[in-house]
Amino acid sequence: MIFISAQPYDYELPDATKVALIVIDMQRDFLEPGGFGEALGNDVTRLQSIVPTVRKLLDAFRDRHLPIIHTIECHKPDLSDCPPAKLNRGKGKLKIGDVGPLGRILVLGEPGNAIISELSPLPGETVITKPGKGAFYHTDLEYLLRDKGITHLLFAGVTTEVCVQTTMREANDRGFESLLIEDATESYFPEFKQATIEMIRAQGGIVGWTTTAENVLQGLG
Ligand code: C5J
Numbered sequence: 162m163i164f165i166s167a168q169p170y171d172y173e174l175p176d177a178t179k180v181a182l183i184v185i186d187m188q189r190d191f192l193e194p195g196g197f198g199e200a201l202g203n204d205v206t207r208l209q210s211i212v213p214t215v216r217k218l219l220d221a222f223r224d225r226h227l228p229i230i231h232t233i234e235c236h237k238p239d240l241s242d243c244p245p246a247k248l249n250r251g252k253g254k255l256k257i258g259d260v261g262p263l264g265r266i267l268v269l270g271e272p273g274n275a276i277i278s279e280l281s282p283l284p285g286e287t288v289i290t291k292p293g294k295g296a297f298y299h300t301d302l303e304y305l306l307r308d309k310g311i312t313h314l315l316f317a318g319v320t321t322e323v324c325v326q327t328t329m330r331e332a333n334d335r336g337f338e339s340l341l342i343e344d345a346t347e348s349y350f351p352e353f354k355q356a357t358i359e360m361i362r363a364q365g366g367i368v369g370w371t372t373t374a375e376n377v378l379q380g381l382g
Pocket of ligand 1: 319321
């Protein structure tokens, strides 16, 4: 048994074969000027502070040959997988599918839709493309995890209260034991990040656990 010091109490991993690191949406569209995040009116530089920590976690999983799953929020070029409710939301100048400085906003294959170069997936790592905020919606993620016998998920990425939290809630309802790595996730709104951390671990861990990257590395040994 592997114990990771966490809140509201220690996170227990039966063994390292049951765990995957899920890195949510570390894309240029969210972290760099000219992408979707900025089109929504956000200061995207806030998200860049977690890049070294996410990289450290990736390196630790790579060194131990443990599974890594990256996700990308994106839409098909014809936007047929983007419902009007998502397409038309917001009052920004640029909408999903419009051409911005990094190519078409939130469209698969465009320069801005790629994962930032520092965290690029390596061959053999899974990349889940997802049209929604949650990584289980309209994807093969659940089947892939069940097929590999993975029961425990460690979460990093952006943004804490949108795609990370949505995916953790989806995972929790499907019976996966979910741990959020606090210093490997970030939000455009610090108060939303803090609230998310607190609501995840409230009520005895109603959605899951939270911890630090250092605790994860110590626990994995
Ligand atoms: C958002 C995400 N915030 N990855 N996406 O629209 O959190």
